[in-house]
Amino acid sequence: MTAALRFDPIRLPPECEQLRKEVRAFLAEEIAAGTFDPHKPQREDSDNPEFSKRVGERGWLGMTWPKKYGGHERSFLERYVVTEEMRVANAPVRRFFVADRQSGPVLLKYAPEHIKMDILPRICRGEVCFSIGMSEPNSGSDLFAAKTKATKTDGGWLINGSKIWTTSAHMADYMIAIFRTSAPTKENRRHGLTQFLVNMKKPGITVNPIAQITGQYEFNEVVFTDHFVPDDHMLGEIDSAWKQATSELAYERSGPERFLETYYVLTELVRAVGPKPDTRSAEGIGRLVAQLHTMRRMSVSVAGMLQAGKEPVVEASIVKDIGTIWEQQLPHRVRELAAFVDDNASNHATLDEMLGFAIKTAPKLTIQGGTTEVLRGIIARGLGLR
């Protein structure tokens, strides 16, 4: 028997239900106040610093972190509820999402105390935006081919080179990036990269926006020219970023954002077909809802296993693999099912507009945060094939 796959039937604890109500009420207020329009997912990239601060005031950033850093010491399952409600509402989470999911936990683990005390409370208040500096012009999925160099100098490091496809770099206060501090060794080609905290507001950094096929500008090219990073901004062990980068992936890969990115088209399809669907629409919707339910159960299961201190690395990769393919195919399935919907349906224009955006968004979903090919490699390793 191969290593058994585990998807324990985890249920959200009762305290999550109250929290869910609070989040829904908050989002309804924000929508009513005109902060964002849930029917305009294409505006999800817009920057909204005031919304971020209000989310922070509610205590929904850094939810699982220690109180002394401004966190709230709540569970991953509670954070899960907040994340999924925000995603389903198409709330403008861009400014805080990366910091809350990924960057904060990295700082918690590897940053010196004074930096944690400085930055983490600001993340919790929704005041700072993070980006992640991984890909370079000649290294994407092959992360360990990165060449942007950190050269030792007095009291710190000088950074030269460039990162690319860096989401939110144009609005980010900080970046957590990997830079080359030594050459790879014969034994370990992953050796020689080090993780650093970069203050994006300091000199020596040029950010050039890159337009995407959706018409949005989330991507950037980030060019470093003798940018100085102080010694205490090195995160973790020198030359060992590969150990750090791979251990945190379960958190990043299994969340609700990995299958809900195009969810809005399903809601609008249900609205368009009305209360009495024909057999074809009913079957199509039934299958999509069954698949969605299953994805969510898998994702909640991984969250529960993480909360229990387990390391479901393979299971998390599976969630991202089939979750992102699902959300990628969803707009195309909805398009097929909507083909015979009455043109007079009151939301017909909205559905068409959403489909146009979702279909344009779809290709990126299986690329960002670990491509399908990389994920399948990880799963294959977990199965003992490599």
Add this chain to the structure above:
Amino acid sequence: MTDADNIVAETAERIFADLADAQTINHDKNGSWKAPLWQALTDAGLPLSWVPEECDGSGTSMAEGFSVLSVAGRAGVAVPLAETMLAGWLLAQAQIKSPEGMMTVAPASPRDRLTLNADGTITGRARGVPFATDAKHIAVVASGTGGASIALVDASACRIEAGLGLADDPSDTVHFDAVKPVTLQSAPSGFDQNALLLMGALVRSQQIAGALETMLSIGVNYSGERVAFEKKISKFQAVQHNLAKLAGETSAALAAASSAADAFSGGAPLDDALFLEAAAAKIRCSEAAEKGAAIAHQVLGAIGFTQEHILHRYTLRALAWRDDFGSESYWAVELGKLVAARGADELWPLVASR
């Protein structure tokens, strides 16, 4: 509930390992393995897992019973263990004691209805009834003017047209021609044929997920042994990615089936959220069966297409189980209607209800 802390599932595993070795069964043309296996399962009280002690059963928890089904699915075994468990469960809903021996249930398809006549006899036709030819008794849901009733029927009182499913397991048409049941009781309030079909769907979901686990295991092991183009085929990226997809489908089936089993084990009333769990499990497990079986066969190549190899024991059964107690298409239509009737803005609250 995990298998490791579940002594009932461990017992089932041990019995299947001892008496239902896949290679041995596959070469046994006269089915001589069946009687000793059934005897051992009966001695361990497994067929009546879901029957409370006061109805002459083992009184095992719902959760433990579901884990037995997942073990049975992994073993891909052609004895009516799941069917007898389901029949015992159905009879227990009306406090009817379970008899000894193999049982099955009817109807097994949403297209069929059995009628309870005014004189207490049952009339109708039930198609695709698994193992009816092997069963001594059939547990039945029949509808009359006073609502649904549950009955224990002697199989010999019915006219049974033998049929075979995809995996050559009995899948029979049972004719009830004014059959007088052994025992007849009113179903509890709210219980009807749909409740039986949902439970049947859940049972099949567990078995399909179990069969997929074995397909994955067979595929992974074979790819590590078979050499082609001078290396193990497990070293080819195309094969690795196919097996990773099979692992994904297996995971989806496991997650959907175990979530639904857990939800039903809680004894909650059958509301929309519970309906979603069961219907989604059958839909997603059936979809996984199709995709998973195709990959397992692709990895094994020609050898997996032979009678001699054991792979078909799992692939064909998983594919056959899709049809029992409502296919994925049937449940998808039902679920789609429910979602549409609730309305667009009630979809997410339904999905996020637990």
